[in-house]
Amino acid sequence: MEDFTADKNPREETGRKSSQSGSLRVTISLFVLYAFFLVGLTLTTANPVLINPRQIENSNLVFVGKVLKTEDSTVEFEVQKLLKGTWDRDTILVRGFQPEQVSEGEKWVVPAIFISAETTQITPLSSYANAKPSRLIYPSDTKTLDNLKSRLSSGENSP
Secondary structure, three states, X not given: OOOHHHHOOHHHHHHHHHHHHHHHHHHHHHHHHHHHHHHHHHHHHOOOOOOOHHHHHOOOEEEXXXXXXXXXXXXXXXXXXXXXXXXXXXXEEEEOOOOOOOOOOOEEEEEEEEOOOOEEEEOEOOOOOOOOOOEXXXXXXXHHXXXXXXXXXXXXXXX
16 A cells, blocks of 8 residues: 555645645735825814804804913813904903813803893803803814804704
8 A cells, every 4th residue: 555645745735834824914904004094094084073052142242362370170271262242352261170171371252141231151062050160161173163163154053
């Protein structure tokens, strides 16, 4: 009887191993490329700012302001751009901030309602008595400002 195990060609086994490792490298490369694509997609589209239309509608003022000074829950802003309402001074006091919600020098879009001739507060999100008093301000970036301007100009009230 013939021994077929002795006639195996070592070159065939080496070729098979390099073919398998080549496939593995291609698969890993495609996976890494796909992972980078997903990370890039996440970084460019994640967490867009959503503007609460009811909050904007209920506001007396909506302005872009630079934080000048923070004290407890009151923040003094330099009014840089008025988007809704009228205000004839360069600065404005706004109440209703959480501790460390803003820092000096930052720019924010602030929806506000009047509580006195010189002071405002962040417009609450809900007017329901039992609702948690949430107060939103928005980052002053191009996307947010464009979205807000289009809502204000069209009178759109739905998200």
